Amino acid sequence: MLEIRRLYKEIHGSPILEDIHFRIEDGESLAIVGESGSGKSTLAQLIMALKQPTSGHIFFDGRPLPNKGILSYREWYRDIQIVFQNTGSTLNPSLSLFQCLEEPLINFTRYNRAERKHKVLEYWGKVGLNENLLRNRPGKLSGGQYQRACLAKALLTRPKLLICDEMVSNLDVLLQQQMIELLISIQKEQGLTLLFITHDLTLLPGLCSNIMVLKEGKQVELFSTSALYDEAERDPYTVTLLNSSKMFETAWNQLT
Numbered sequence: 001m002l003e004i005r006r007l008y009k010e011i012h013g014s015p016i017l018e019d020i021h022f023r024i025e026d027g028e029s030l031a032i033v034g035e036s037g038s039g040k041s042t043l044a045q046l047i048m049a050l051k052q053p054t055s056g057h058i059f060f061d062g063r064p065l066p067n068k069g070i071l072s073y074r075e076w077y078r079d080i081q082i083v084f085q086n087t088g089s090t091l092n093p094s095l096s097l098f099q100c101l102e103e104p105l106i107n108f109t110r111y112n113r114a115e116r117k118h119k120v121l122e123y124w125g126k127v128g129l130n131e132n133l134l135r136n137r138p139g140k141l142s143g144g145q146y147q148r149a150c151l152a153k154a155l156l157t158r159p160k161l162l163i164c165d166e167m168v169s170n171l172d173v174l175l176q177q178q179m180i181e182l183l184i185s186i187q188k189e190q191g192l193t194l195l196f197i198t199h200d201l202t203l204l205p206g207l208c209s210n211i212m213v214l215k216e217g218k219q220v221e222l223f224s225t226s227a228l229y230d231e232a233e234r235d236p237y238t239v240t241l242l243n244s245s246k247m248f249e250t251a252w253n254q255l256t
């Protein structure tokens with residue numbers, strides 16, 4: 001389904017991503033893990049066709065990354081959606097939440113108004129939000145509610161691939177867990193393919209089948225999540241990342 005071949009990205013003459021290569025098959029879930037600055041978001045932006053690679057290839061369902069013509073972009077965005085870290089900027093603050101969610105249905109489907117309303121309510125319910133909230137503006141939502149609303153918006157057009165870029169990083173540990181459980185259930189129900197970008201390895205068991213570790217733009221290793229805690233098998237850098245995630249989790253648990 002998604003195939004990345006020998007991807008290389010340079011910005012202002014500096015290499016940001018080097019020789020990235022992986023595949024995600026239909027219904028699979030892959031985590032991209034790395035420290036801040038390792039190139040995770042750049043990779044997501046390349047897959048979303050927001051940036052063009054310096055060299056290398058991105059294919060989705062056998063189609064190359066669009067680089068010309070609005071129609072090819074429309075097809076790409078119908079199939080691939082992204083949810084970002086909550087910065088409060090994904091949902092238009094001047095629209096009601098209903099209007100925010102209706103927008104992709106207007107852009108990407110031929111549903112009439114009644115059908116759009118039905119779909120918005122369906123997905124709003126799926127992510128566990130109360131219907132009454134739809135009249136409000138996005139600014140009224142709590143952090144956890146905001147991320148659920150973004151997830152509903154991303155899922156409304158039934159994309160094949162969902163990219164979550166640090167989607168739960170601004171949430172507390174309890175809300176993180178709730179969002180992960182929600183993603184797991186939606187993924188199972190819709191057969192969604194998932195690319196989950198995070199710096200926190202402890203979030204991944206149960207959610208992602210495979211993990212790719214990035215360090216300074218280079219692919220360190222790609223392995224099955226079931227082998228995450230097999231320290232003898234793991235690259236020392238992965239073990240360091242895992243230990244720092246565990247330390248943060250322990251410190252947080254002691255504080256709360």
Ligand SMILES: Nc1ncnc2c1ncn2[C@@H]1O[C@H](COP(=O)(O)OP(=O)(O)OP(=O)(O)O)[C@@H](O)[C@H]1O
Pocket residue numbers: 011012016034035036037038039040041042043199
């Ligand atoms: N437009 C740009 N101009 C210059 N450097 C850039 C630009 N975009 C990204 N970079 C650099 O590319 C590197 C990777 O950035 P990127 O945001 O992809 O990392 P990241 O792993 O997502 O980090 P974070 O988790 O902090 O978001 C960083 O060193 C960053 O400074």
